[in-house]
Amino acid sequence: MGAFERLRSVEHDDRDRQFDHIVGNSPALESVLAEVQRVAPTDSTVLVLGETGTGKELIAHAIHNLSPRCGRPFVKLNCAAIPFDLLESELFGHEKGAFTGAVSQKVGRFEMADTGTLFLDEIGDLPLALQPKLLRVLQEQEFERLGSGRTHHINLRLVAATHRDLAQMVARNEFRSDLYYRLNVFPVLVPPLRERREDIRQLVLHFVEVFARRMGKHIEQISQTTMNAFTAYDWPGNVRELQNLVERAVIRSDDGLFPNPLPTAQANAKPSVASPGTLRDHEAALILETIRAAGGMIGGPGGAAARLGLKRTTLVSKMKRLGIYRPRYQRLTHEVNEGNLAV
Numbered sequence: 001m002g003a004f005e006r007l008r009s010v011e012h013d014d015r016d017r018q019f020d021h022i023v024g025n026s027p028a029l030e031s032v033l034a035e036v037q038r039v040a041p042t043d044s045t046v047l048v049l050g051e052t053g054t055g056k057e058l059i060a061h062a063i064h065n066l067s068p069r070c071g072r073p074f075v076k077l078n079c080a081a082i083p084f085d086l087l088e089s090e091l092f093g094h095e096k097g098a099f100t101g102a103v104s105q106k107v108g109r110f111e112m113a114d115t116g117t118l119f120l121d122e123i124g125d126l127p128l129a130l131q132p133k134l135l136r137v138l139q140e141q142e143f144e145r146l147g148s149g150r151t152h153h154i155n156l157r158l159v160a161a162t163h164r165d166l167a168q169m170v171a172r173n174e175f176r177s178d179l180y181y182r183l184n185v186f187p188v189l190v191p192p193l194r195e196r197r198e199d200i201r202q203l204v205l206h207f208v209e210v211f212a213r214r215m216g217k218h219i220e221q222i223s224q225t226t227m228n229a230f231t232a233y234d235w236p237g238n239v240r241e242l243q244n245l246v247e248r249a250v251i252r253s254d255d256g257l258f259p260n261p262l263p264t265a266q267a268n269a270k271p272s273v274a275s276p277g278t279l280r281d282h283e284a285a286l287i288l289e290t291i292r293a294a295g296g297m298i299g300g301p302g303g304a305a306a307r308l309g310l311k312r313t314t315l316v317s318k319m320k321r322l323g324i325y326r327p328r329y330q331r332l333t334h335e336v337n338e339g340n341l342a343v
């Protein structure tokens, strides 16, 4: 591979369209997706486990989309995001006057998800007091709205997710064991990014494309040094952290080149001083910088070739060898302005 990644040469994943939004083809990710394909068509409860930012929500969506319930509602509730005293009525709904403040009737998430899939995110944060109530719904497929004696029968598939260690929570009496066993029918473990580093390059290219398009920028290359830093970094925040760093770098890029957003010390990359890639990178960076200083001109008296003391044809062939395209300043400025206006 050359010193630069050429964004135009990104090979698109030829995996089934079914997993369109899930980028990566490491063996670890492929085996997760194989599990997803196996369990999706059933009605079984799935428990998606994995560190923060690994893609648990994407997996939950994929399970729904590959199930016969696709086209029916997919309803999400984040158990960690709703205050305790509201969570019960969010789940079950309530009748008018069920409690102080219940000024009108409310349909709960169970009812909304009827015939479809209910995704209970951060299930490890479900308060102990609510756990037996959830267990009952799962076992009986029925519930009552708060303040109502009428039993509703529902038909839903449950997908739950958490970044917590539920088994350990059970051992510490922080999570009910009966609910844990009821949820843990089919666990799907999404591995952290540092255990599937093969996915990093594809993820970077994917997010560069997404953010560049969104911001109306034109990014032509990513240096091999930057890509190596991405691949070597441990990503405690997993794909979400990578996505955010790529977004930041795209915001900062202004010459068609993707800047390295990882501080070198943080990147824990192997020292690459004097490695062949580094020399090439320096050469490429110098050329890009000079082209920029020359206002995008390659030939002519004030052009980049003259500034570098090279013949125009020599510079052009060097650029080809290094995978450098001529940055498009006019267009970039225009597109950045447009991007700003859109914000």
Ligand SMILES: Nc1ncnc2c1ncn2[C@@H]1O[C@H](COP(=O)(O)OP(=O)(O)OP(=O)(O)O)[C@@H](O)[C@H]1O
Pocket: 021, 022, 023, 024, 050, 051, 052, 053, 054, 055, 056, 057, 058, 059, 162, 163, 239, 240, 243
């Ligand atoms: N394999 C992937 N391909 C493309 N995008 C991904 C992939 N994995 C994760 N993402 C993206 O990374 C972000 C985090 O993913 P997601 O919200 O599914 O993670 P999570 O495991 O639910 O995290 P948390 O525990 O913090 O809620 C999302 O924007 C998601 O689209």
Ligand SMILES: [Mg+2]
Pocket: 056, 057, 121
């Ligand atoms: Mg999540």
